[in-house]
Amino acid sequence: MNAPFPETVSETEKLPLTVLIAAPRGFCAGVDRAIEIVERALERYGAPVYVRHEIVHNRYVVDGLRAKGAVFVEELSEVPEGVPVVFSAHGVPKSVPAEAERREMIYVDATCPLVSKVHRQAERQIEAGRHILFIGHKGHPEVIGTFGQVAEGDMTLVETVEDVAELQVPAGKQLSFLTQTTLSVDDTAEIIAALTERYPDIVAPKAEDICYATSNRQAAVKEIAPKADLVLVIGAPNSSNSLRLVEVSERCGTPAKLIQRGSEIEAGWLKGVETLGLTAGASAPEALVREVIDRLAELRQVEERPVVTAEEKMVFKLPRQLTE
Template identity: 75%
Template sequence: MTQPPATLPPIKLLIAAPRGFCAGVDRAIIIVEKAIEKYGAPVYVRHEIVHNKYVVDNLRAKGAIFVEELDAVPDGKPVVFSAHGVPKSVPERAGERALPYLDATCPLVSKVHRQAERQVELGRHILFIGHKGHPEVIGTFGQVPEGAMTLVETVEDAEALMVIDPDKLAFLTQTTLSVDDTAAIVAVLTHRFPTIEAPRGEDICYATSNRQAAVKAIADECDAILVIGAPNSSNSLRLVEVAERAGTPARLIQRATEIDFAWLDGVRTLGLTAGASAPEILVREVVTHIGARFAITEEQVETARERIAFKLPRGLEAA
């Protein structure tokens, strides 16, 4: 790293690891890129493929067109479903219209979908821990018949919940939740309904858990933390909450230009991380931007190593 002029005030950057792209996001982006190679532009994408403007704009420049509903996709044009998952009715509708489609749903979200179907087949009502209106929640609810699942957002929801048959319950969770918040809700549910069926393994994905653990690891040493991510990115918002619960002020930014340097007055040690939809290039952009104002000492704090990769859908491997 080029040494900045000595006149600049010093700042230590603690950069959390793991951070940034997870295997599901990597896979989703590659699916769109390979679909464009295979079919030619344009390729339509239902909903943002992942919640990151930089990524979406980059794919749009390559030939992706982002739409909210299938009705906006012209007949015969290929369409990709986002990493967050979609209700069953969406691929069914695509099939009815003979639209070529590729499902970029994260395999860890698909695992939750399969568990939801299994629990309903066993006659259980599902209590789903998640955030109302999030695409992943909408997609998961769309895997089962209407009324088979109840959304639980808070501990208060869990405490007030009324159910018809307390011995025929299961719970599942959104994959991008706060680990601590979810544990508190689960504790209430298991106390109130001792026979409730838990998911097979942890529903909160490895990337969400790892990024939250990494923020916890640096929070005590930092005067402030910056989280790179989109305001509609659940896992990025949770990283801000994790930092603040540890007593460290935190801010969410999408790009380096959103940094308010007045907020860094008096900050000697600044933490930096990125949500699972934010590419590493944005981390380096932020470091460079801060380096124009401060003499940076940079240190990475690694709490886990991620080696997970997901296979692409059939038909794209050779693209």
């Protein structure tokens, strides 16, 4: 019986592989802020610090914070008395901080400021007497949090262009629309076009709700995907912005795979691949990018080529209670 072919080969046998590394990639300002909030809360209050929902959608990040003393739960009811709790970057319904205050809990809100901006827009649209059509993915924490800013029935979810034709909206109500911050730029544009065609008087947000980091990372993939035989996207399967990067590559005609760690890469994936595109979702740290490149270097002679399509300098302030 033949021995299995080894996955690692000698340097002399390795085929060359050009790796186009997208920039920007990885952590955005909101993710950086959320992780620092948990770390500072641990420094200030000591372990354990509870976190409602994964602080960001990345197992490597979550496991690292767990090792420092963070405890991740899904509901506030799981948090014992007398310990601090952090709300995730995705945002929470108004009922969550209200319950924390009722229980006199120490809590820190790590909601991304760009998500908070959408929350405030939702409140203003309702105050103006409008019904909101919200473009997003059912069940995503950000969508749940945004719906939780207004009364039940004040907002209707729209997931696809096909949904627009099926909409039944309150009679006599002016309409407005808002969007989840981590959507596909192209898909969202198609849905907005369908909404404005059906409802010409619908009120748009003053600025696009899809966040700068989501837009930038998708634009970077549009640049590298046509030049690559395969694109690898580092991100979690429950990360909306990472899944959108896979879709963007495939829409460009280039197959893409979503991976969480370098160890997932199989030698067979690189068969016939001379140029590989590499990016990371907004919740994936740079350490995982290096890990993936190291894994590729075990299999091929790697030449790294950064492809820069934008520069990001956004920084969000930390909550005052952690800086005073």
